[in-house]
Amino acid sequence: MAVRDRATTYFKALQDEIAGVLNRMDGTPFRQDIWTRPGGGGGDTRTFSGGRLLEKGAVNFSAVSGQYQEEFARKLPLGDGLDFYATGISIILHPLNPFVPSFHANLRYLQRGDTGWFGGGADLTPYYPFEADVVHFHRTLYDALLPFGEHRYREFKAECDRYFYLPHRKVMRGVGGILFDHQTGDPESVFAMVRACGDALLEAYVPIAERCMSLPYGERHKAFQEIRRGRYVEFNLLYDRGTAYGLRTDGRVESILISLPERVRWVYDYQPEPGSPEAELWDYLQPRDWLAVGS
Amino acid sequence: MAVRDRATTYFKALQDEIAGVLNRMDGTPFRQDIWTRPGGGGGDTRTFSGGRLLEKGAVNFSAVSGQYQEEFARKLPLGDGLDFYATGISIILHPLNPFVPSFHANLRYLQRGDTGWFGGGADLTPYYPFEADVVHFHRTLYDALLPFGEHRYREFKAECDRYFYLPHRKVMRGVGGILFDHQTGDPESVFAMVRACGDALLEAYVPIAERCMSLPYGERHKAFQEIRRGRYVEFNLLYDRGTAYGLRTDGRVESILISLPERVRWVYDYQPEPGSPEAELWDYLQPRDWLAVGS
Numbered sequence: 001m002a003v004r005d006r007a008t009t010y011f012k013a014l015q016d017e018i019a020g021v022l023n024r025m026d027g028t029p030f031r032q033d034i035w036t037r038p039g040g041g042g043g044d045t046r047t048f049s050g051g052r053l054l055e056k057g058a059v060n061f062s063a064v065s066g067q068y069q070e071e072f073a074r075k076l077p078l079g080d081g082l083d084f085y086a087t088g089i090s091i092i093l094h095p096l097n098p099f100v101p102s103f104h105a106n107l108r109y110l111q112r113g114d115t116g117w118f119g120g121g122a123d124l125t126p127y128y129p130f131e132a133d134v135v136h137f138h139r140t141l142y143d144a145l146l147p148f149g150e151h152r153y154r155e156f157k158a159e160c161d162r163y164f165y166l167p168h169r170k171v172m173r174g175v176g177g178i179l180f181d182h183q184t185g186d187p188e189s190v191f192a193m194v195r196a197c198g199d200a201l202l203e204a205y206v207p208i209a210e211r212c213m214s215l216p217y218g219e220r221h222k223a224f225q226e227i228r229r230g231r232y233v234e235f236n237l238l239y240d241r242g243t244a245y246g247l248r249t250d251g252r253v254e255s256i257l258i259s260l261p262e263r264v265r266w267v268y269d270y271q272p273e274p275g276s277p278e279a280e281l282w283d284y285l286q287p288r289d290w291l292a293v294g295s
Numbered sequence: 296m297a298v299r300d301r302a303t304t305y306f307k308a309l310q311d312e313i314a315g316v317l318n319r320m321d322g323t324p325f326r327q328d329i330w331t332r333p334g335g336g337g338g339d340t341r342t343f344s345g346g347r348l349l350e351k352g353a354v355n356f357s358a359v360s361g362q363y364q365e366e367f368a369r370k371l372p373l374g375d376g377l378d379f380y381a382t383g384i385s386i387i388l389h390p391l392n393p394f395v396p397s398f399h400a401n402l403r404y405l406q407r408g409d410t411g412w413f414g415g416g417a418d419l420t421p422y423y424p425f426e427a428d429v430v431h432f433h434r435t436l437y438d439a440l441l442p443f444g445e446h447r448y449r450e451f452k453a454e455c456d457r458y459f460y461l462p463h464r465k466v467m468r469g470v471g472g473i474l475f476d477h478q479t480g481d482p483e484s485v486f487a488m489v490r491a492c493g494d495a496l497l498e499a500y501v502p503i504a505e506r507c508m509s510l511p512y513g514e515r516h517k518a519f520q521e522i523r524r525g526r527y528v529e530f531n532l533l534y535d536r537g538t539a540y541g542l543r544t545d546g547r548v549e550s551i552l553i554s555l556p557e558r559v560r561w562v563y564d565y566q567p568e569p570g571s572p573e574a575e576l577w578d579y580l581q582p583r584d585w586l587a588v589g590s
Contacts, residue, residue: 033564047563056563168542230555237532238542247463247533260525260561267557268342268351269328269549 003187004085004116007109007194008063011089012044014107014198015061018091019046021202022059025209026051030059035252039066041085045255048093049262053213055096056262060255063087068112072249078182079112086110088120091201094261098225099212101126101133101174102232102261103205106242107198109191118194119181122201123160124208125174125232127225128277129284131293133208134175138290141178144200148193156180161287166235171285173235177204224278226265233260298482299380299411302404302489303358306384307339309402309493310356313386314341316497317354320504321346325354330547334361336380340550343388344557348508350391351557355550358382363407367544373477374407381405383415386496389556393520394507396421396428396469397527397556398500401537402493404486413489414476417496418455419503420469420527422520423572424579426588428503429470433585436473439495443488451475456582461530466580468530472499519573521560528555 019030028051036042043062048054065085073082088108095102107120124137138157145152156178164173178197183190236243236259246256272278314325323346331337338357343349360380368377383403390397402415419432433452440447451473459468473492478485531538531554541551567573 031563049563056561058563168548226558230559233528233559234532234552237529253463254564257529257561258563262561263521264525264528264559264561265557266351266552266555266559268326268344268353268553 003191004087004109004111007118007191008087010191010195010198011063011087011107011109012061014201015044015046015059015089018089018202019059021206022048022053022057022093025206025213026053026057028052033254035255037064037066037252039064041065043252043255045252045258047258051096053093053095053097053100053209055094056258057093057095058091058255058258060090060258061088062255073112076112078117078184079115081113084110084112089198092259093205093209094229095209095213097213097215098127098217098221099215100209101129102229103209104259105177105201107194109194115184116187117181118183118190120194120197121156121160121177121179122197122204123164123174123177123179124205125228126284127228127281128221129175129281130208130212133212134284135290135293136208137175137177137204140200140204141197142291144196145178145193147196148189152193153178158287164235166231166239168238169231169234171231171282172287173232175284175290176287223265224272226261226263227267227270228281229261229264230266233264236260298486299382299404299406302413302486303382305486305490305493306358306382306402306404307356309496310339310341310354310384313384313497314354316501317343317348317352317388320501320508321348321352323347328549330550332359332361332547334359336360338547338550340547340553342553346391348388348390348392348395348504350389351553352388352390353386353550353553355385355553356383357550368407371407373412373479374410376408379405379407384493385554387554388500388504389524390504390508392508392510393422393512393516394510395504396424397524398504399554400472400496402489404489410479411482412476413478413485415489415492416451416455416472416474417492417499418459418469418472418474419500420523421579422523422576423516424470424576425503425507428507429579430585430588431503432470432472432499435495435499436492437586439491440473440488442491443484447488448473453582459530461526461534463533464526464529466526466577467582468527470579470585471582518560519567521556521558522562522565523576524556524559525561528559531555 030046033045041064048057067082090106093103102125105122142153160176160179325341328340336359343352362377385401388398397420400417437448455474
């Protein structure tokens with residue numbers, strides 16, 4: 001079977017697995033929207049809301065095909081012609097408890113003409129970070145990528161640090177993770193690498209969520225979480241290429257903007273009190289070698 | 296005295312007047328931040344928060360000068376050289392009560408080399424609109440512009456309808472108002488027109504706010520207001536030229552993003568119940584000839 005079809009099958013199965021685990025943790029069933037795209041293909045959007053774990057979350061799968069607009073296709077760096085096929089999974093989790101980080105991941109396969117490539121990534125956005133959790137998250141991704149060369153994690157981690165950056169705030173969106181695109185090498189080994197990333201997602205995030213989701217919190221923590229979620233919205237609407245691409249290509253708006261957290265707050269000139277738990281977060285919002293921490 | 300200096304004086308005085316009236320209505324003093332810009336000039340940011348009227352609001356004045364970056368200046372449609380001077384007032388009001396519309400206005404004078412021009416606008420974003428209020432708002436702006444030609448309101452209203460549009464949602468941000476830029480005609484008469492707009496702002500908005508700010512509301516109304524404020528954020532971060540310009544030119548971030556409402560909510564696939572008061576709003580979010588309504 002062609003890589004394209006196996007990738008589609010893998011992403012679909014991964015959606016089932018991850019949505020299942022989250023369902024169990026959340027205690028509230030997800031809502032499922034099966035949709036079709038007028039131009040070809042469709043998707044399966046599974047959204048969480050109001051459960052034990054997730055204030056809002058989504059585990060989306062899609063596999064769409066069709067014809068690019070000529071003007072649009074001219075700007076694409078890879079492939080020939082107008083025919084395309086795109087499949088992938090995207091996960092966005094905004095927990096209720098401010099001690100549980102938000103989580104985002106995306107894995108995808110694109111094909112234009114006869115050229116196919118993979119892209120993806122996973123990153124973490126804590127509010128009240130625990131250093132050991134951030135190290136665990138990065139180390140899990142490092143371990144998953146290690147069979148494909150030690151340089152992989154380093155490269156993808158650096159790309160993630162560059163990408164999830166808010167220039168107007170001069171901080172990263174969170175504590176990073178990995179990010180890669182345009183992986184056109186030997187399809188079998190690239191696909192194996194993507195599967196290794198996909199298989200590591202639950203291990204990277206679930207232990208953190210399980211440990212923190214019952215920690216007691218108050219108004220103060222919730223307010224800080226909501227203010228920080230404003231920065232998440234700023235990144236996604238001002239800078240995120242996926243959001244801009246989706247809205248420009250007339251994608252399904254609700255599946256694109258599901259990435260935005262449910263409750264968000266913008267307070268004029270918010271500054272954390274020096275020395276407070278809130279102020280500690282800022283040390284985490286600059287690129288750091290997380291594998292070197294505590295080792 | 297040159298128009299540039301008189302415009303500066305006028306905007307400053309208008310800030311005092313409007314901030315004073317809002318202060319009285321709000322019952323809570325505004326916070327004042329006087330700031331200077333490293334490149335030249337500065338501003339006076341007055342913010343409201345947590346009062347009777349305003350969940351969050353701002354009445355900002357600035358007068359800055361300096362040198363444009365060469366690359367940036369090349370793209371400007373008017374004037375010569377790199378020297379610039381810019382002064383203006385901007386007002387953003389996000390009331391607490393969901394029956395009171397949000398209000399935005401901006402008036403400004405820019406000069407590059409020897410060429411100066413005015414720009415500005417005012418627009419209204421209701422949540423539970425009252426038709427008579429929308430008519431009053433538009434009629435007040437029409438009356439203010441009438442001495443400068445009947446075409447003014449029509450042109451500026453059409454420009455406002457075009458500008459405050461969210462293509463991905465296929466609705467306007469609110470019910471519009473007026474918008475104009477690059478007014479390079481006879482400086483005295485353009486300045487007179489800008490003053491007429493500025494002098495009409497309180498009359499356009501205050502009666503609406505006074506009538507509605509004590510209407511009783513509940514959780515349902517607040518939730519709808521917060522969801523609709525999400526669309527306001529989407530517009531400002533995805534499409535607003537002023538926000539993009541400010542962030543790209545390294546403007547004062549807090550003064551730019553003060554336009555974002557305090558409490559915002561994104562709910563997956565929100566749809567108002569057909570026939571509900573919430574659903575009525577959608578009829579207001581398409582361009583309409585408000586002067587013809589009820590006359």
